[in-house]
Amino acid sequence: MFAATKTSGTLWLLLICLTAQSTSSRHRRKLHLRAEPDSSIGDVIAPRNLSPFQVSIQNAHKKHKCSGAILSKDWIVTTAHCMKRANVSTYRIVTGTQTLGATDARIAVYKIEYVIPHPHFDKPKKSNDIALIRTHKSIEFNSLVKEIKCLGSPLPRDSLVMHTGWSWRKGVAEKEMRGVYHRVIPYALCLSYFESRVRNPIGPGHMCLNLPRDKDYCLRETGGLLVHKTKLAGLSSFGAPCASGEPFIATRISFYYDFIRTIMRGCVRCKQEFGFQARFFDL
Incomplete structure (x- = not known):
């Protein structure tokens, strides 16, 4: 009887150890997965072709000013304060580039037809920082240029x-x-x-x-x-x-989803404007 009790006790102790080891292992893995992205910048x-929907917005001197995302063949979204002081008639959009200044048959340059910033940009301060850019002609998609x-x-x-x-x-x-x-x-x-x-x-x-x-x-x-x-x-x-x-x-x-959708669907008939002007719509 004593031997059976001793054996039972040994098995119970082993089960506790294995359970603890398994729990500790799972905990370490969880900590590792959570800590890994936070432990360093790691850029x-x-x-x-990681980001074929990304564009370089450049000034008249071909200097990169900011990035933007291709939403369709005619529309790009970026931040409003990127375009606030921009002379949009001289700015350009470069698609398909991953290295600034590189040349490739699939890299293209587009002029800006007009910019539509959020009507309440910077009200309150640093809020509603979003703008849509209408390109002068439709963007041609290829293996390096896509929409998102x-x-x-x-x-x-x-x-x-x-x-x-x-x-x-x-x-x-x-x-x-x-x-x-x-x-x-x-x-x-x-x-x-x-x-x-x-x-x-x-x-x-x-x-x-x-x-x-x-x-x-x-x-x-x-x-x-x-x-x-x-x-x-x-x-x-x-x-x-x-x-x-x-x-x-x-x-x-996501907060500006309706703003983006409304402009893209309804503003193709808007009067062309060359400059940074807030324009209001029935959103």
């Missing part, structure tokens, strides 16, 4: 988005497109960083993203694409000039 030169669909619903906390853009690391492959994952952080946490520094900066049209400390990583452009799976979730807008551990803010595409 790399983007693989070829908009995300119609907000992302939950901890969702991962792929951020692509140019000019992040000064002096290091500045003309090469780069890509990095960011994690969506809670509204309350994001607000705590900004509420005492900028008047009313964070609203429902913003998306807050983690930006771990990395002194060499600096956001030198706006309109960088934030893609969740296969859809456009946001456009980089503002934040700390260089990564200091504080979050940075993006324009939340």
Whole structure:
């Protein structure tokens, strides 16, 4: 009887150890998966054709000013403050490029017909940072140039988005497109960083993203694409000039889904305008 009890006790102890080991292993894996995207910036030169729906918006001197996303053969979305001081009659849209200044038969240049910013851009400060660009002629799609669909619903906390853009690391492959994952952080946490520094900066049209400390990583452009799976979730807008551990803010595409859809469907008959003017529609 004692032997049976001893054997039973040994088996029970072994079961406890195995259960604990399995739980610990699962916990380590979970921590590793959660920590990996947050442990460093980890940005790399983007693989070829990672973001075929991304465009370079350039001034008259062919200097890259900001990024944008191709929504259809005639429409591009970007940030409003990218275009605020732009002379749109001299600006150009470059499609199909991954290296600024590169030449390829599939790379094309388009003129801007007109720009439609959000009518309440910067009201309140740093809000409604979105604009639509109508190209002078329809964009031709190919293996390097495609359109992207908009995300119609907000992302939950901890969702991962792929951020692509140019000019992040000064002096290091500045003309090469780069890509990095960011994690969506809670509204309350994001607000705590900004509420005492900028008047009313964070609203429902913003998306807050983690930006771990990395002194060499600096956001030198706006309109960088934030893609969740296969859809456009946001456009980089503002934040700390260089990564200091504080979050940075993006324009939340889902919040402006109806604004985008209404303009794309109904504004093809609008009068052509060459300049940055707020125009109101029955949204």
